[in-house]
Amino acid sequence: MGVQSTVASLWRYPVKSCRGESLERVVVEPWGVAQDRRWMVVDPAGTMVTARELNRLLVVHPTLTDDGLRLTAPGAPAVDVPVPDPAGQVPIAIWSSRLTAADAGDGAAAWLTEVLGRDVRLVHLDDPRRRPTSPTYSEPDDRVSLADGYPLLLTTAASAEAVSVAAGALVPMHRYRPNLVVEGTQAWAEDSWRRFRIGDVTFRVVKGCARCVMTTMEPDHDAGSVARGPEPTRTLARLRRFGKGVWFGVNVIPDHPLPAGATIAVGDPVEVLEAVEPGTRPIGS
Known part of the structure; x- marks a missing residue:
């Protein structure tokens, strides 16, 4: 009998592109992990600002509170941000979504502008039902919060280890910014998955994830700085270049209907329900 795949870790990112948090248990909602990427930094025109162009976002540490959010960063006093009145809506742009x-x-x-050295504002998505996922790889009623494109990103420990071995140095999992990390698989097994179940939640694998420069950034949360290097992009370009992109991890969407209050936890078994031939290229590549 083979080794049982299980949930190795779970991650949530309260503010898009800022520091994430590792959790033992999460609630899964139709648009992703509860409270994942419901806040976002934008420029004065309402367009998203991410760590791709403003690396220092990675050292901003958001913590959820009963009333909203607490933001901390090295060298700056903490600031508490209440959940804003949803009546105060402003237009925002995130990729092709308006x-x-x-x-x-x-x-x-003012706090973020001082910490980041750029004129920015913070917004909160009070109702994720306003944002559909990309119709090319999903269903008409699928929704997503302020993640790049889909509700959750899944990676596997075996695939991350394969990259580190090929690179000759550890590339820590947090660089890939996953929500769900699975252990007990072969490297790249996730490329072939199409549906899997954890507890009461069934997920669809809808698209592979083409990776950007953010995977090359390593934040020093004590110093408040961000170092950049060639890995893992250099190694992924050798191992995982398909078309114009390099690929690591898969985007997944919870199946409908989703049980109310459905939770998944570290250590939960992962049951693959549908898969194609191993070695298949990621969907969309």
Whole structure:
């Protein structure tokens, strides 16, 4: 009998592109992990700002509170940001999505502008039902919060180890910014999965993930700095170049209907329900 695949770790990112948090248990909602990427930094025109161009976002540490959010960063006093009134909607842009979110106010904007050295504001997506996923790889009623494109990103420990071995140095999993990490698989097994179940939640694998420069950034949360290097992009270009991109991890969507309050936890078994031939290229590559 083969080794049982299980959930190795779970991650949530309260503010898009900022520091994430590792959790033992999460609630899964139709648009992803509860409270994952419901806040986002934007420029004065409402367009998303990410760590791709503003690396220092990675050292901003958001913590969820009963009333909203607490933001901390090295060298700056903490600031508490209440959940804004959803009546105060402003237009925002994230990739090809055009929707509205609630502006978090001048206090949060001033704090982030000082810490980041750029004129920015903070917004909160009060209702993720306003943002559909990409229709090319999903169903008409699929929704997503402020993640790049899909509700959750899944990676596997074996695939991350394969990259580190090929690179000759450890590339830590947090660089890939997953929500769900699975252990007990072969490297790249996730490329062939199409549906899998954890507890009461069934997930669809809808698209592989083409990786960007953010995987090459290593934040020093004590110093408040971000170092950049060639890995894992250099190694992925040798191992995982398909078309114009390099690929690591898969995007997944919870199946409908989703049980209310459905949770998954570290250590839960992962049951693959549908898969294609191993060695298949990631969907979309």
